[in-house]
Amino acid sequence: MLERTLSIIKPDAVERNITGKVNAMIEEAGLRIVAQKRIHLTVKQAEEFYREHKDKAFFTSLVDFMTSGPVIVQVLEGEDAVSYYRKIMGATNPAIAEEGTIRKTFALSIDKNTVHGSDSIESAKREVGFFFSEIEICD
Numbered sequence: 001m002l003e004r005t006l007s008i009i010k011p012d013a014v015e016r017n018i019t020g021k022v023n024a025m026i027e028e029a030g031l032r033i034v035a036q037k038r039i040h041l042t043v044k045q046a047e048e049f050y051r052e053h054k055d056k057a058f059f060t061s062l063v064d065f066m067t068s069g070p071v072i073v074q075v076l077e078g079e080d081a082v083s084y085y086r087k088i089m090g091a092t093n094p095a096i097a098e099e100g101t102i103r104k105t106f107a108l109s110i111d112k113n114t115v116h117g118s119d120s121i122e123s124a125k126r127e128v129g130f131f132f133s134e135i136e137i138c139d
């Protein structure tokens with residue numbers, strides 16, 4: 001089924017100026033970038049975006065990191081885009097991510113793990129709507 005998912009290229013990748021390399025892997029995998037913008041999240045925005053993790057031990061460091069510099073937020077479209085993008089990203093912890101995945105290739109640690117992708121179709125709807133209005137998405 002044709003789906004949309006929300007991707008974030010995180011501050012570690014923006015800082016290293018490798019967002020084009022990440023986009024190349026996304027496009028080579030067959031996903032289409034149908035919306036994209038560069039933003040610097042406020043603490044309030046990051047806390048709201050990651051609200052499902054608010055009771056986790058890593059929440060404060062996650063918010064600190066995600067607000068430490070600009071990110072690229074993007075909408076990806078393709079067949080089964082939600083689960084397919086998670087496969088291309090690789091495991092959250094790059095130490096156990098498969099060869100050829102974005103995180104295995106670029107991630108520095110479980111925090112500085114280069115990309116975020118929505119974890120379900122419901123999350124994707126909320127996360128796409130969090131950053132983009134329909135008029136900004138063009139396929």
Ligand code: CMP
Pocket residue numbers: 053058062092110111112113115116117
């Ligand atoms: P992301 O897909 O953006 O969703 C939440 C983020 O929390 C995750 O990627 C990781 O970068 C970060 N994180 C830090 N520690 C953990 C952990 N122990 N388990 C899961 N996510 C973690």
